[in-house]
Amino acid sequence: MKRIVLQILGLFFVVALAACGGNESDDAQSEQVETDETVTIKALNWHFDEEEYIVPSGETTIELINESGNHGIIIREANSGEDVVLNKQGSTVATLAPGEYEIICSIPCGSGHTDMTATLVVT
Incomplete structure (x- = not known):
């Protein structure tokens, strides 16, 4: 039971970290929309x-x-x-x-x- 809880928590942290990393690339893309x-x-x-x-x-x-x-x-x-x-x-x-x-x-x-x-x- 403890093993399953630890695996779920580990998966949660991986997803949370991946989501945080996604925001940086979104910001970089929005900055590229600048016009001349x-x-x-x-x-x-x-x-x-x-x-x-x-x-x-x-x-x-x-x-x-x-x-x-x-x-x-x-x-x-x-x-x-x-x-x-x-x-x-x-x-x-x-x-x-x-x-x-x-x-x-x-x-x-x-x-x-x-x-x-x-x-x-x-x-």
Whole structure:
């Protein structure tokens, strides 16, 4: 009986150690998703830091930085026809096709919220 319990405990520790090792390779793979292009959109109270952002087509990291206030963004149909959505400060990778896309603030941020727009131009 003791032998069976020891074998089960041994098997448990082997599985636990294997699971821990798997996380390191997952982290390494997620770091490899970085793209050559990054567009940084800075959100301030009731406006973005630029009226127009220009990037080449392809995989692009879109980064949102809240300089003042609490903001999110929606870029309409920019990610292969799907909206790019960042509901808080952070970044995401999107595949951008050539065109012009509207950027809007997705979090009501006060009286100037409806005017908080910009354009993403993908060449």
